[in-house]
Structure formats: structure tokens, C-alpha cells
Amino acid sequence: MRKQTKNNQKEPLFASFRVVFLIVLVALVGLLLLASLLGGRFGTPHQLTLDFMGPLQSAVTRSVSGIATLKNDYIALWNVRAENKRLRLLVDKYLTELGEYREGYSNYLHFEELLAFKEKLYFQPLAARVVGKEPAFWYQTIVVDLGRKDDVLEGMIALAPAGVVGQVIHTSEHYSKILLANAPSSAIDAMIQKNRIRGILKGVGEKGFVLHYVLKNADVEVGDEIVTAGIGGVFPAGIPLGYVSKVYKKRRGMFQEIEVAPHVDFQKLEFVLIDPTDRRQILDSMDLSTKR
Amino acid sequence: MMVLVFWLLGVSLIVLQTTLLQYLPMWLGRPDFIFIFVAFVAYRFAWIPGLFLVFTLGWILDVVAGIQLGIYPLMCLVTLTGLKLVTNKSPIKETTYQIPLLGGSYFLVQMFMYFVCSLSSPDMLPAWSWGEPLQRTVLVMIAAIPLFLICNTLYVYLQRRQLRGKLPRRRRNTLF
Numbered sequence: 286m287r288k289q290t291k292n293n294q295k296e297p298l299f300a301s302f303r304v305v306f307l308i309v310l311v312a313l314v315g316l317l318l319l320a321s322l323l324g325g326r327f328g329t330p331h332q333l334t335l336d337f338m339g340p341l342q343s344a345v346t347r348s349v350s351g352i353a354t355l356k357n358d359y360i361a362l363w364n365v366r367a368e369n370k371r372l373r374l375l376v377d378k379y380l381t382e383l384g385e386y387r388e389g390y391s392n393y394l395h396f397e398e399l400l401a402f403k404e405k406l407y408f409q410p411l412a413a414r415v416v417g418k419e420p421a422f423w424y425q426t427i428v429v430d431l432g433r434k435d436d437v438l439e440g441m442i443a444l445a446p447a448g449v450v451g452q453v454i455h456t457s458e459h460y461s462k463i464l465l466a467n468a469p470s471s472a473i474d475a476m477i478q479k480n481r482i483r484g485i486l487k488g489v490g491e492k493g494f495v496l497h498y499v500l501k502n503a504d505v506e507v508g509d510e511i512v513t514a515g516i517g518g519v520f521p522a523g524i525p526l527g528y529v530s531k532v533y534k535k536r537r538g539m540f541q542e543i544e545v546a547p548h549v550d551f552q553k554l555e556f557v558l559i560d561p562t563d564r565r566q567i568l569d570s571m572d573l574s575t576k577r
Numbered sequence: 578m579m580v581l582v583f584w585l586l587g588v589s590l591i592v593l594q595t596t597l598l599q600y601l602p603m604w605l606g607r608p609d610f611i612f613i614f615v616a617f618v619a620y621r622f623a624w625i626p627g628l629f630l631v632f633t634l635g636w637i638l639d640v641v642a643g644i645q646l647g648i649y650p651l652m653c654l655v656t657l658t659g660l661k662l663v664t665n666k667s668p669i670k671e672t673t674y675q676i677p678l679l680g681g682s683y684f685l686v687q688m689f690m691y692f693v694c695s696l697s698s699p700d701m702l703p704a705w706s707w708g709e710p711l712q713r714t715v716l717v718m719i720a721a722i723p724l725f726l727i728c729n730t731l732y733v734y735l736q737r738r739q740l741r742g743k744l745p746r747r748r749r750n751t752l753f
Contacts, residue, residue, distance in 0.1 A: 310625060317636070322646065322651065334637055334640040335640050338592070341588070
């Protein structure tokens with residue numbers, strides 16, 4: 286009972302305190318409001334408030350700016366990636382084009398060389414493109430895109446600007462097969478250009494040629510030019526074949542063994558020039574044909 | 578505790594309003610979160626804490642964003658007083674009416690503030706148009722739904738904690 290009375294006494298006291306507090310608060314608010322509205326001066330309380338709010342706003346603005354920068358960077362990264370992809374494609378395309386241009390330029394130089402050689406020739410050669418190569422080691426043949434239809438006959442000789450390529454051995458309507466000069470089955474009458482000493486140049490495949498039947502006392506040195514001798518009616522005289530790369534003089538025997546490196550790079554043949562002279566007919570007329 | 582938490586929430590809203598919302602595109606609009614918050618305070622808080630919250634937040638907003646000092650606290654106080662007087666012991670206080678009442682009060686406050694500003698500095702004001710205040714009112718009413726939900730959840734949570742703290746604690750080992 287006593288407690289309840291005490292509480293009842295407290296309540297009006299608390300209520301009156303609240304009313305007083307409210308009045309004070311309203312007065313304070315009113316005062317500040319009036320001071321702000323009528324005074325219009327940015328006083329100390331305003332400055333303190335601004336100092337309090339400034340860091341908060343700054344933190345949020347910086348965070349937002351940071352996030353925005355991050356987002357922009359990320360988007361930029363996407364763009365960079367796409368750009369990179371596009372540029373890589375472009376680079377690939379241009380590299381391919383560059384390769385084509387290089388190839389074109391290389392072909393141009395090669396054709397220029399061929400043309401110069403063709404103009405020097407005493408006959409009008411047939412230019413043939415090499416379309417195939419014999420993969421076997423011992424045959425050493427190539428296939429060209431000219432045949433009987435183009436007046437290519439068996440026995441005709443094939444040349445390159447650097448020298449002798451070989452001889453046509455088989456022909457079809459549109460294609461011909463040429464036995465390369467370095468084939469083991471090939472033998473050409475040759476001579477050392479400087480002193481006209483003759484011998485038989487035999488093919489030894491990829492190693493080039495070996496010049497046989499040159500006497501030991503013959504003056505042969507590394508680097509000497511070897512050309513066709515013109516004997517036998519197959520190859521005219523003076524066509525380059527190669528140069529002496531090694532000279533062996535054995536104790537026994539009459540002859541020295543001479544290795545000859547070909548001028549023509551048989552691995553890189555793309556075009557050959559075929560001499561349209563019918564060698565077989567010449568041989569027949571000379572009665573030197575192999576048919577005999 | 579309740580007042581402090583809501584005061585901090587109000588300050589955060591001011592910071593949000595004056596920083597983050599400025600990055601939003603213009604066509605999206607920038608709802609007045611402070612007004613919504615003032616309305617919530619008017620609905621939920623008593624006079625003394627309500628006055629304290631509303632005036633201090635209005636003051637801060639005035640310092641941070643106001644050109645003519647005193648306008649924002651005045652606006653907040655007018656809103657608080659108006660809403661409190663209208664909703665005091667009235668069914669309008671119910672949740673159903675809260676948002677429409679907020680919209681109506683926002684529109685009226687805009688008109689009132691325009692009137693006050695036209696008295697103090699008429700040269701600085703553009704011509705009155707009905708469209709823009711109406712648009713802003715709709716935006717405030719839409720934004721008020723989630724903000725009211727958040728504030729209400731926080732209010733209820735804090736109130737429960739307060740009540741739990743006031744309940745007499747059961748002592749252990751008192752029976753034996």
C-alpha cells in the first residue's frame with residue numbers, strides 16, 4: 286500500500302517534469318530557429334555541425350567514388366579485353382597478308398631472275414611449274430605441269446637460272462617427269478671450265494655430284510666451275526653444273542675423285558625452263574640414238 | 578537508446594541523401610528520405626524525442642544543404658507538428674493511412690515552403706508549377722514504403738529489447 290502511494294506521488298512529479306522539459310525544449314528550438322531564420326549568420330553551432338557532417342559525407346563520397354572508379358576500371362578492362370581480341374585478330378590478318386606479300390615479293394625476284402635468264406638463252410624455253418617431287422631417295426625426279434600438249438617431249442632438257450636441272454624422261458598429255466641431274470642414275474658429260482678437262486658427272490643424290498675420270502695430274506682445285514661439255518648431244522656446252530667442293534687423290538688408280546656441289550638447289554625448285562629443242566630427233570639424225 | 582539509434586539513422590539518411598543519391602540519374606528522381614523519416618518520427622515517437630530528433634536533423638540538413646538558414650528545421654517542425662496534431666488519437670494513424678497522409682503532407686509542406694520562401698526571397702524562386710511537386714510527392718510515397726518497413730522493423734526490435742530489459746529477471750537457485 287505504502288509503495289503504491291509512493292508511485293502515485295512520483296507520477297505527477299514526473300509528468301510535471303516532462304512538461305517543463307518540453308517547454309524548455311520548445312523554447313530552445315524556437316530560439317535557435319528564430320536565431321537561424323532572423324539572424325541568418327552561420328555561427329559556431331552551424332560550423333560545428335558542418336565539421337561533424339563533413340567527414341561523414343567525405344567518407345561516403347570517397348567510397349562511392351572508389352566503387353565508381355572500380356566499376357569504370359572493370360568496364361574499361363572489359364573493353365580492353367575486347368579491343369585486345371580485335372587487335373590480335375587484326376595482327377593475325379596483317380601477318381598473313383605480310384606473309385603473302387613477302388611470298389609475292391620473293392616470287393617477283395625469282396621471276397625476274399628467270400626472265401633475265403630466259404632473255405639470255407638462245408632458244409625460247411617453256412616455263413613449267415614444279416607440281417610434284419619424287420619422295421624416294423634414289424630416283425630424284427620432279428613432275429612439271431607441261432606435257433605433250435605443250436610440245437614437251439622426252440629427252441628435252443630442263444634448266445634453271447643457276448644451271449642444269451635435268452632431263453625429261455616421261456611425258457603425259459599435260460605433265461612431264463624430269464630426272465634430276467643429281468639422281469644416281471644420271472650421268473652428264475662435263476668439264477672443268479678453267480682448263481676444259483673433261484669427265485663424267487654422276488649424280489649422288491642429295492650430296493650433289495661426283496666428277497669421274499679426271500686424271501690425277503689434272504689441275505683441279507676446290508671452287509673450280511664445272512660446266513656441261515656438250516658431248517653426246519643432250520646438253521649444249523657451257524651450261525653451269527656446279528663447283529668443286531672436295532678433291533681426293535688416292536694413291537692407287539689413275540683418277541682423282543672430285544666432289545661437285547650443284548649450283549641448283551634441287552630442294553627449292555619451283556619453276557624450270559624446258560628447252561623445246563627435240564634432242565631425240567637430233568640424236569636420230571646424228572645416228573646416236575639410244576634406241577640403236 | 579531508441580532516440581540515439583534513430584538519430585544516427587537520420588544522420589545516415591542525410592549523408593545518403595546528400596552524397597549517394599546525387600550519383601543517381603536525374604530521370605530516376607531523388608526521393609526526400611528526410612521527410613519520410615520525419616513523418617515516421619511523427620507517427621511513432623512522442624513529442625519530446627520527436628522534437629529533439631526532428632529539430633536536430635533539420636538543423637544538420639540546414640547546415641549541409643540549406644541556402645537560407647532555418648528553413649529546413651522549420652519545415653521539419655511544421656511537418657512533425659502537423660502530422661502529430663492530425664494523427665493524435667485518430668484512426669488516421671493506422672498503417673493504411675500513413676502513406677497517403679505522408680503524400681498529402683509532403684505536397685502541402687512544399688506549398689508552404691514555397692510560400693515562406695516567396696516571402697523571404699522571392700527573386701530566387703522559379704515560377705510555381707503543379708506538375709513537379711506532384712511528381713515528387715508520388716516519388717516520396719513510393720520510397721516511403723520500404724523506408725517505413727525498415728524503420729518500423731528497427732523500432733519494433735528496439736522496443737522489444739527495451740521491454741525485455743525492463744522485465745524483472747528470474748533469479749537462479751532461489752527455490753532451493
